[in-house]
Amino acid sequence: MKQTFWAKIAFKNIIENKKFHLANLIVSIFTIMSFYIFTFTATNKGLADVRGYTGLKFILMVGCVFLALISFVFKAYTNRLLIKRRNKELGLYAAWGLEPKHVNSILFFEALYMYLAYAVIGIGIGVLLQKYVYRVMFTLMHCDIRYAGDFSFNNIFISLGVFAVIDLCILFKNMISVSKKKIIALLKDETAVEPVKKLRASDILKAVIGVALIICAYIYVNRVDDFVNSLRTLVFAVALLFLGSFLAISSFVVMIELALKKQDKLYYRNTFFTTLAKLVTRTRNNALSLAVINILFTCVIVGSSSTIALYLGTERQASVAFKTDGEISLIDENRIPEVEEAIRSSAADTGLSVEGIWIAKRYAFPTAFNEKTGEFSNEYITGRNLPDIIEMMTVETFNKNEGTNYTLKEGEVLFISDEECPVNGLEGVNIYGNRFKVAQIAEGPIFTDIDNIQYAYKFHVIVDNDETLARVREDLLSQGNTREFRFSVTYNVAGSKDEELRFDERLNDKLMHIESIDYVDSNATQRQTRYARNSVFLFLGTFISLIFIMYMIFIMYYKQIEEALDDVGNVKIMKKIGMYSAEIKKCIFAENGILFFLPVVMAFCHVAACFALMKDVMKLFMLTDMDFIRLCVVLFCVGILVVYMLMYYGAYKVYSGIVLKEDSSV
Amino acid sequence: MNKMLELKNLHKTYYTKHSNVEYEALKGISFDALEGDFVAIMGESGSGKTTTLNIIASLDTSTSGEVIIAGSDISKMGNKEICRFRREKLGFVFQDFNLLNYFTVKDNIAFPLVLLNRSKQEIDERVNDLAEKIGITKLLNKYPYEISGGEKQRTAVARALVCKPTLVLADEPTGALDSKNSDQLMELFKTFNDLGQTIIMVTHSLKSASKAKKVLFLKDGVIGTTLEKNGRSDEEFEEEIAGLLYNARK
Numbered sequence: 001m002k003q004t005f006w007a008k009i010a011f012k013n014i015i016e017n018k019k020f021h022l023a024n025l026i027v028s029i030f031t032i033m034s035f036y037i038f039t040f041t042a043t044n045k046g047l048a049d050v051r052g053y054t055g056l057k058f059i060l061m062v063g064c065v066f067l068a069l070i071s072f073v074f075k076a077y078t079n080r081l082l083i084k085r086r087n088k089e090l091g092l093y094a095a096w097g098l099e100p101k102h103v104n105s106i107l108f109f110e111a112l113y114m115y116l117a118y119a120v121i122g123i124g125i126g127v128l129l130q131k132y133v134y135r136v137m138f139t140l141m142h143c144d145i146r147y148a149g150d151f152s153f154n155n156i157f158i159s160l161g162v163f164a165v166i167d168l169c170i171l172f173k174n175m176i177s178v179s180k181k182k183i184i185a186l187l188k189d190e191t192a193v194e195p196v197k198k199l200r201a202s203d204i205l206k207a208v209i210g211v212a213l214i215i216c217a218y219i220y221v222n223r224v225d226d227f228v229n230s231l232r233t234l235v236f237a238v239a240l241l242f243l244g245s246f247l248a249i250s251s252f253v254v255m256i257e258l259a260l261k262k263q264d265k266l267y268y269r270n271t272f273f274t275t276l277a278k279l280v281t282r283t284r285n286n287a288l289s290l291a292v293i294n295i296l297f298t299c300v301i302v303g304s305s306s307t308i309a310l311y312l313g314t315e316r317q318a319s320v321a322f323k324t325d326g327e328i329s330l331i332d333e334n335r336i337p338e339v340e341e342a343i344r345s346s347a348a349d350t351g352l353s354v355e356g357i358w359i360a361k362r363y364a365f366p367t368a369f370n371e372k373t374g375e376f377s378n379e380y381i382t383g384r385n386l387p388d389i390i391e392m393m394t395v396e397t398f399n400k401n402e403g404t405n406y407t408l409k410e411g412e413v414l415f416i417s418d419e420e421c422p423v424n425g426l427e428g429v430n431i432y433g434n435r436f437k438v439a440q441i442a443e444g445p446i447f448t449d450i451d452n453i454q455y456a457y458k459f460h461v462i463v464d465n466d467e468t469l470a471r472v473r474e475d476l477l478s479q480g481n482t483r484e485f486r487f488s489v490t491y492n493v494a495g496s497k498d499e500e501l502r503f504d505e506r507l508n509d510k511l512m513h514i515e516s517i518d519y520v521d522s523n524a525t526q527r528q529t530r531y532a533r534n535s536v537f538l539f540l541g542t543f544i545s546l547i548f549i550m551y552m553i554f555i556m557y558y559k560q561i562e563e564a565l566d567d568v569g570n571v572k573i574m575k576k577i578g579m580y581s582a583e584i585k586k587c588i589f590a591e592n593g594i595l596f597f598l599p600v601v602m603a604f605c606h607v608a609a610c611f612a613l614m615k616d617v618m619k620l621f622m623l624t625d626m627d628f629i630r631l632c633v634v635l636f637c638v639g640i641l642v643v644y645m646l647m648y649y650g651a652y653k654v655y656s657g658i659v660l661k662e663d664s665s666v
Numbered sequence: 667m668n669k670m671l672e673l674k675n676l677h678k679t680y681y682t683k684h685s686n687v688e689y690e691a692l693k694g695i696s697f698d699a700l701e702g703d704f705v706a707i708m709g710e711s712g713s714g715k716t717t718t719l720n721i722i723a724s725l726d727t728s729t730s731g732e733v734i735i736a737g738s739d740i741s742k743m744g745n746k747e748i749c750r751f752r753r754e755k756l757g758f759v760f761q762d763f764n765l766l767n768y769f770t771v772k773d774n775i776a777f778p779l780v781l782l783n784r785s786k787q788e789i790d791e792r793v794n795d796l797a798e799k800i801g802i803t804k805l806l807n808k809y810p811y812e813i814s815g816g817e818k819q820r821t822a823v824a825r826a827l828v829c830k831p832t833l834v835l836a837d838e839p840t841g842a843l844d845s846k847n848s849d850q851l852m853e854l855f856k857t858f859n860d861l862g863q864t865i866i867m868v869t870h871s872l873k874s875a876s877k878a879k880k881v882l883f884l885k886d887g888v889i890g891t892t893l894e895k896n897g898r899s900d901e902e903f904e905e906e907i908a909g910l911l912y913n914a915r916k
Contacts, residue, residue, distance in 0.1 A: 194767075194809075194811060195767055195768040195809055197809060264786045265786060268776070268780055268786045268789055269780070269783075270780060270781060270783060273773070273777070273780045274766075277766075277768045277769050277773065278768050281768050570766055570767075570768075572764075573764045573765075573766055576723075576758055576760070576764060577752075577753065577758070577777055577778055577781070577825075578749050578750075578752040578754075578756075578778065578781055579749070579753075579781060580746060580749045581745075583781075
């Protein structure tokens, strides 16, 4: 038979099963549209003018790869749901005498139609929206909009190519699995699900493993100090969390439900009776989908609330970067006057006044501090994967910069501990064999608290004079520590944010001509680069979260239809026996409610348990205001919960609409 | 004896959804059943017997006419009232058992009592008592998919009787059973009927109908002939029914 015949059948199949295909189509349209917009934004020439362009492009490219990967995973998963329902239909084709190549032709044309539909619509919408999305992103970045080009064929081809590969992989998988199955197996695939009778020993074991895995994942994420270097193991922790959630739902939750079922006084009550009896089986059958929704929900909360907190907290991050407006670090002490002059002349050029310039000689290096013994060494401290930082300076420098009036005798130090690592009652410190008596413990942060480097804790040791500082350095040099003294020139200028940015650009130009500059940074630079980077994070986070939410809706919608169709017979029986429609609706509301909100409650637990990790990630981006982060997370949780409740109500309506469709006659 | 069921000039017309084609399934059915009666309704496919039963069961509504069960006219009842009436006064036995797969046999039987908010103690007493009478005590903790067709139908009978209904309605109760299980089921019906239970049964089976006290023959939506058993044996009554059917086909 001609291919056009199979093409027609495939088209009819899609139209007749539009209830299932429509949701898939909508999600796919949004996914390819997002992918196209990501690639368009990453490759747009206008982005090249933004400070930190290379980093931003890299983040966007990583976003594209991530999006392609999650698209593959979710498309494969949702395909699994769809193809499972179609096994009987495919079995019938085979029973009617269609050869595997004919069935494959039907599957191919169906996949082709769906691909063409979502790719054309998705990229079309992407092309129409790209300009506006780009503008929104640049507005968020606090940058001038430099929009280049209407669309790029390259990006369209890349988007088409990536999704064609994903769809082809899924199509081949379907073809192989259908051809491998015997006709009878395909025809039998839709048999009724056996209810869960009682828990077996293996179920109890699974329940214990599930809960244990979740606890392990919680403990692990709370022990991660070095987030960047622990990414691979964190992915493993997420996998553990997923597996644990799946086992916990399929066994532990079922165990609880069965225990409730045994409570006669509770179970033999009108609504509880059918609700609990059905719930046990539905929970077990939906465990995988619920675990997927649970992880998606967790990812949406963590991803979105983090990116929102990062963006809304940009000013906070910029303001904690330096205690002063800017800092220049140099190695050669003799160059300090030139730097001071550059600051003053840049201020004059841009019409600003210099409020103050401070100079400090500092000796800083990574270390490990044992707060119990007061010892600085290179020994590993349990539970602390990132190094600590020690910074030493003289009491004269400290007083001058802090406006204090400390005095120290020989052999004494002033110890300033990290805010998060209190050292009450510390009498002495031992810096690689150099012992000092702690004259006083002060609290940080101080003027040199630079937070744009990764560390666990930061400690300041203030010594009596230059000789002591030089002696310690000599000793450490003999022990192999080649770190040199640094001279930091910090300054404050009076002006608006825009004026400070102009001053900053001017100063950077002048400093280019001065040798021995170690690094230059300022709050103005930090603010601009952070706005750019955080906007890109917010952009990616929003799109990816929306895709996650859409997949969540899709899975739920699909499951609701599937289960409602399976439940039509049961509801008919209930009605025949004399159950009111209102009672049936009440049962559906309760059952679906428990199933819907189970993954959400678990997701909230995951988020609460992972908050310490979120806090550490935020700290990497210099967002240290914990109350602010907490507020962002809580507000986002409330917002997403409201959206989820609406989704639940919609799903409940779909479900009750299907099962009570023929209610009019009863 | 009191009248348990009265059907008065029952009409039912079906209309197709998208055209004006109409089909009159019942064309004025009238009959009475007394307390303790066992009535079998027979007839060819499309004669209107299941429609009649569905209207008596309040699962469907008549176009016109009255259905009075134990003095209550159900055709005048509202939806909620009908549901309440159905769960308190009626018991059903269906051809395909209509058991809920996620309930055990015990819970399937108990279901109508739970809907009536009976205490756990009462539920246990009545379920255990009935299960013993019907011979399914050992099956109580099993699920429907674990038991045979005959056992399923006996479970369905137990569920129909658990609320001590005024009227038991059975729609082809032996339709999915083999002859041995059919015989056992009809014996069960007969036993409960002897104890005073009123039963209205739709059936194709001569043998099943012969257990009833009265057989109504429906043809094209009207009652054709009515046969009364009047103390004859099952075999004699079966012969008479067979003869009637034979003559009707000639």
